[in-house]
Amino acid sequence: MAKQTSFILKSFVMAATIITFGILLFLIGYILIKGVPYLTPSLFNMSYTSENVSMFPSIINTVLMTLLSLMIAIPFGLFTAIYLVEYAKRGNKLVEIIRLTSETLAGIPSIVYGLFGMLFFVTYLGWGYSILAGSATLSVMILPLIIRTTEEALKSVPDSYREASFGLGAGQLRTVFHIVLPSAVPGILAGVILAIGRIVGETAALIYTAGTVAKLPKDLLSSARTLSVHMYTLSSEGFHTNEAFATAVVLLIIVLLINTVSMVIARKVTKI
Amino acid sequence: MNKEKIKITGIDLYYGDFQALKNINMILPQNKITAFIGPSGCGKTTLLKSLNRMNDLISDCRISGEILLDGQNIYENIDVNLLRKRVGMVFQKPNLFPMSIYDNVAYGPRTHGIRSKVMLDEIVEKSLVRAVIWDEVKDRIKKSALSLSGGQQQRICIARALAVEPEVLLMDEPTSALDPVSTSKIEELVLELKNDYTIIIVTHNMQQAVRVSDKTAFFLLGEIVEYRDTESIFSMPEDKRTEDYITGRFG
Numbered sequence: 001m002a003k004q005t006s007f008i009l010k011s012f013v014m015a016a017t018i019i020t021f022g023i024l025l026f027l028i029g030y031i032l033i034k035g036v037p038y039l040t041p042s043l044f045n046m047s048y049t050s051e052n053v054s055m056f057p058s059i060i061n062t063v064l065m066t067l068l069s070l071m072i073a074i075p076f077g078l079f080t081a082i083y084l085v086e087y088a089k090r091g092n093k094l095v096e097i098i099r100l101t102s103e104t105l106a107g108i109p110s111i112v113y114g115l116f117g118m119l120f121f122v123t124y125l126g127w128g129y130s131i132l133a134g135s136a137t138l139s140v141m142i143l144p145l146i147i148r149t150t151e152e153a154l155k156s157v158p159d160s161y162r163e164a165s166f167g168l169g170a171g172q173l174r175t176v177f178h179i180v181l182p183s184a185v186p187g188i189l190a191g192v193i194l195a196i197g198r199i200v201g202e203t204a205a206l207i208y209t210a211g212t213v214a215k216l217p218k219d220l221l222s223s224a225r226t227l228s229v230h231m232y233t234l235s236s237e238g239f240h241t242n243e244a245f246a247t248a249v250v251l252l253i254i255v256l257l258i259n260t261v262s263m264v265i266a267r268k269v270t271k272i
Numbered sequence: 273m274n275k276e277k278i279k280i281t282g283i284d285l286y287y288g289d290f291q292a293l294k295n296i297n298m299i300l301p302q303n304k305i306t307a308f309i310g311p312s313g314c315g316k317t318t319l320l321k322s323l324n325r326m327n328d329l330i331s332d333c334r335i336s337g338e339i340l341l342d343g344q345n346i347y348e349n350i351d352v353n354l355l356r357k358r359v360g361m362v363f364q365k366p367n368l369f370p371m372s373i374y375d376n377v378a379y380g381p382r383t384h385g386i387r388s389k390v391m392l393d394e395i396v397e398k399s400l401v402r403a404v405i406w407d408e409v410k411d412r413i414k415k416s417a418l419s420l421s422g423g424q425q426q427r428i429c430i431a432r433a434l435a436v437e438p439e440v441l442l443m444d445e446p447t448s449a450l451d452p453v454s455t456s457k458i459e460e461l462v463l464e465l466k467n468d469y470t471i472i473i474v475t476h477n478m479q480q481a482v483r484v485s486d487k488t489a490f491f492l493l494g495e496i497v498e499y500r501d502t503e504s505i506f507s508m509p510e511d512k513r514t515e516d517y518i519t520g521r522f523g
Contacts, residue, residue, distance in 0.1 A: 089331060160367035164429075167326065168380040168436055169357035178379070179369055 035245035048214035073139035077146030106144035117209035134210025153187025283337035307481035310491030324359035360438030366425035380436035403431035423454020
């Protein structure tokens with residue numbers, strides 16, 4: 001009887017694994033098969049025209065958008081997390097509120113961020129559809145993620161490191177920046193990778209804030225479409241479905257590259 | 273010679289509602305080794321950590337009374353970081369930072385403003401020599417400190433504590449996580465260090481207290497039951513409870 005149960009459980013676990021992995025493989029395979037044949041050099045032309053829907057400007061825009069969003073979100077997220085973990089007293093009311101807020105923010109659909117971004121950054125601050133408005137919106141969106149992963153990373157640094165540092169007469173600031181933060185880097189980087197994934201994959205929040213102009217941006221206030229938005233636009237217009245698949249291939253490769261590079265960086269940083 | 277280094281008067285210490293130390297009075301002499309013994313939870317480590325204010329890190333810890341270091345009250349108008357420079361600490365488990373051996377030892381001096389490479393090199397070497405670990409690690413001083421054995425790590429911890437040139441060295445069961453060989457090396461080292469430092473050592477090991485210490489304080493339930501010369505406390509305990517403890521009848 002026990003043997004039978006164990007056999008059933010085992011098959012169930014195996015089946016779940018195979019199905020999950022199978023879906024992933026199928027998805028990637030499907031995109032590759034549909035996309036790779038249309039991955040022509042002309043798709044990487046400098047400029048986009050309605051005959052040749054080049055994705056090159058979108059690639060540049062994606063990179064810009066990602067960098068800018070991270071530049072805004074990482075400092076805020078990092079310092080908030082440091083305050084919450086290292087400075088705030090336990091059971092502090094303010095901390096509870098900040099934590100509740102960031103948890104709530106993490107669960108809000110991205111289209112709501114888009115709407116907020118449009119009303120606040122685009123209209124109220126008068127930035128228009130622009131890279132700036134888009135990345136500001138995205139940084140609000142990824143902030144909770146960065147805060148939470150950084151918090152976890154800081155908490156996982158053993159207290160004995162802090163004790164040792166204080167015991168040698170180091171102050172709070174030195175302890176945090178020379179001992180705790182370096183040890184937390186891999187965890188923080190993991191959060192940043194997740195955040196990059198969300199930025200690169202985001203469409204809903206960007207359509208209303210960064211617009212869909214498929215050109216290389218002149219400045220931070222020009223409208224710009226990222227790869228995901230590009231793909232969304234192509235497929236919703238319906239004339240360039242094949243090129244949309246080709247874009248998906250490039251997106252996949254970019255995400256894969258980012259993950260690999262960050263993993264290498266994380267390994268470099270932790271090694272002494 | 274028998275100058276008093278630390279004078280503790282009427283210390284009461286609470287963690288929340290729990291009173292961990294009750295009216296502690298004692299004088300810790302300079303260049304001597306004082307051992308704190310007693311069963312777990314009797315307040316030895318708590319008192320030890322009061323001496324360099326590591327208890328400040330615990331949020332609901334309250335302390336009253338007076339601790340004088342060279343006549344100066346360490347709970348009034350004092351820079352805690354400078355106090356901890358003067359009163360160094362070695363912890364129960366080796367707690368080296370995930371850095372190289374060199375950076376671990378240099379962390380303290382760097383904290384206190386020494387930037388010169390030449391000076392740091394000198395301090396690191398001197399500290400490692402003092403902690404009798406130099407010969408074992410001099411070839412891999414830039415390698416990760418975490419690759420060393422537990423006993424070696426603990427001696428690096430001692431070197432790290434010595435690098436800031438403290439006057440007092442607090443040791444919280446420094447050998448409890450180590451094997452007998454490493455333990456005896458640390459004990460030799462402690463005896464060696466006595467000439468230059470005032471050492472206070474918390475230990476669960478009675479033999480260790482006998483081997484290394486000049487004076488011994490026996491703690492029970494937050495109070496000092498007996499505090500005298502190690503020889504006399506172990507050969508002729510005055511209090512029944514001390515006798516029961518050191519002969520192994522409880523604890």
